[in-house]
């Protein structure tokens with residue numbers, strides 16, 4: 148799979164893509180169709196007739212594990228944990244992107260500069276009634292380059308369409324684009340960026356993943372695909388752009404310039420703030436797009452829908468990957484439930500091998516790049532329980548967890564989107580570390596009740612005699 152068009156063809160073959168031919172308004176109607184469809188785990192939607200526009204919009208691409216597996220190139224019966232395991236395995240090597248001839252690259256079919264730049268030519272949705280405007284960037288990523296090392300980053304940070312050549316950004320403090328922007332600021336230079344909307348869907352997953360600092364998400368994507376992602380240079384920025392991208396917006400961000408942005412109906416199920424906030428913005432220098440470009444959006448908003456399934460995979464997989472990078476033995480599985488958008492709650496199943504091993508895993512989890520930012524609760528269970536098996540996790544919290552002994556509260560960096568904190572004090576969060584295991588060092592452990600194996604066999608052989 149190399150492009151959004153490849154995804155559409157495969158999803159259609161599988162019967163998990165639905166084309167909507169009726170006219171739909173970009174203003175609330177489109178997002179509401181998508182959201183209601185996603186609440187029922189419905190198909191990907193291709194809106195072919197958006198009011199006032201000639202080009203289509205796709206939504207609901209990542210809503211089900213079936214489609215996430217399709218994107219990952221896996222058996223479509225795979226579970227979220229299977230997909231994460233594959234991600235972690237593939238993440239052990241890196242395949243960098245490869246430059247291809249930009250002549251004939253689909254993303255260069257139309258090149259618009261100067262007066263021709265007009266973001267409103269695309270059917271950009273307005274998602275929720277109280278949103279500050281239309282959001283150009285939801286299922287997209289922003290490409291930036293570290294001015295010192297050349298590290299290329301892909302990050303999904305919402306983008307509001309402010310007018311025909313400005314996009315409002317929200318690079319949360321400490322995100323990789325923010326780290327890079329501060330370097331450009333110190334050099335008194337604007338930061339070149341490229342925004343990609345519509346592409347191989349794997350690249351959007353990469354944008355939404357907490358891949359560690361200094362690592363390029365492109366290299367992981369290449370490893371998952373088994374070959375380098377094909378890229379071309381931008382027209383006005385020296386950044387590697389996926390050759391098959393549907394829409395590319397090039398421009399620059401000046402760290403010292405601001406425009407009002409927001410609010411937006413975020414994945415927490417609440418608005419990101421009240422009213423607008425002054426934020427940095429992208430000043431557009433060039434737009435390139437394919438013929439009949441496919442605009443891509445995700446509905447964000449209240450869980451569980453498309454964005455939450457995306458983040459359950461991308462945040463869960465990167466937490467697992469980063470624990471792996473620490474080379475801690477015994478980690479069996481990691482699960483970050485989509486109900487918490489994959490980012491506030493993590494469950495880790497492990498085989499204990501020495502005293503204090505659970506404490507090591509609990510504190511390691513909140514020290515990873517993923518966990519150090521906003522993760523609020525970590526639960527560790529023994530290896531006989533799968534991290535994703537919520538009823539068994541509840542069992543462990545009831546029968547193995549002991550608040551007297553195994554509950555630790557720490558402090559750490561929060562997301563400004565966390566609605567459990569007051570709007571004006573969202574920098575720091577508490578973290579709860581729950582050890583729901585049977586202590587390794589106990590000489591006498593609780594004796595589990597087992598059924599008598601012979602009796603089970605006998606009863607099973609007589610089962611029908613009992614009138615079942």
Ligand SMILES: Cc1cc2nc3c(=O)[nH]c(=O)nc-3n(C[C@H](O)[C@H](O)[C@H](O)COP(=O)(O)O)c2cc1C
Pocket residue numbers: 285286300301302303304305306317318319321322323324354355356357358445447454457458
């Ligand atoms: C739909 C969607 C919207 C997001 N919006 C933002 C945003 O506005 N700002 C932000 O900092 N992160 C946002 N995120 C989370 C980032 O994509 C995520 O933290 C990612 O790791 C950022 O890339 P980086 O680690 O390379 O900085 C969003 C994620 C998704 C899936």
Ligand SMILES: [Mn+2]
Pocket residue numbers: 300301302323357358359360362364
């Ligand atoms: Mn990154």
